[in-house]
Amino acid sequence: MTFRDLFDFAAAQPGVVALLLLAVPALAFLINLWAGTTDAEIWRWRYVYAGLVYAACIPGIFALTLNIYLFLFERQSLWTMNLALQVLPILTMMATLMLIKRKMPFKYIPGFGRLSGFMTLIAALIGILWFVDRLKLVAFTYVPFSYVVFGFVALLIIIRFAWSRVF
Template sequence: MTLQQLFQRIGDNPNFLLFYFLVIPLAAIMAGILGKNEGHLSPWKYLYSALIYLVSVPGIFAVALNAYFFLFQRGDVMQTDVYLQILPVIVMLVTIFLIRRNVDLSLVPGFDKISGLWFMLFSTMFLMWLLEKIHIVVFSYLPFQYLIGVFIILFALIYLGWRRFVK
């Protein structure tokens, strides 16, 4: 099964996907009501962590898919799949907003890891887009080991910059 076939099957029968993306924000709302001002305590912070990961993984995948589709494939905006390209991002943002109302996100276990993943993914996509725009011909006169060195240095700079930004 290809990714396109999977997307087609989900588009043909989106009930499970809609249920999944409806239950997670509702769980965040219920946790906010039941655990008012207790979001930093042990059972609630782990629930919030699970909810953030449950929406962030599909949301990050949708953003990466959108970036690939629009930046590299030069896709048409009118052909955007609402269930797979828009809904995960909206639900991710809404869920994180709902959770943030009850708890400081720095107290949620693993949130620093997922935000680091967001940053690394978006910076990598930006670098890929930048390299695609300037064409790799510019680097063709460099030996291959220098090109690898440039990528490692860029990756290290992005990593170090992110670590300093977070702290």
């Protein structure tokens, strides 16, 4: 099974996809009601909030990355977007994060720093690849490929360090 087959299968059942994606912010809303108002009561729900953050952010980040790839590299038109697979995960992620942030700061949610670092790494990687794609540079060189990979990883580390210093 390829990604195309998976997306075609999911696109054939948009109601199921929408139901699964909309269940995450609905669950976050219900947990916000159940969690109580004191800090101790909210603190006990932090791992549930972490699960909700991951349940919302993994499809959301994937959809965002896929959209950027499709628009920058594949030149997909806005008119051919699949709303259930390309827009709804991003809206679900934003709604879930906004609901959770109203109840608990993200710094108290376990693993949220890793998610933000992962998003930074993906954004830097896409930016570098887009720049290289637009450069249309063809180089014939005798530099071993391992040096190119090392330079690429070093560039990503520098971008990650600079991003953490800025924010």
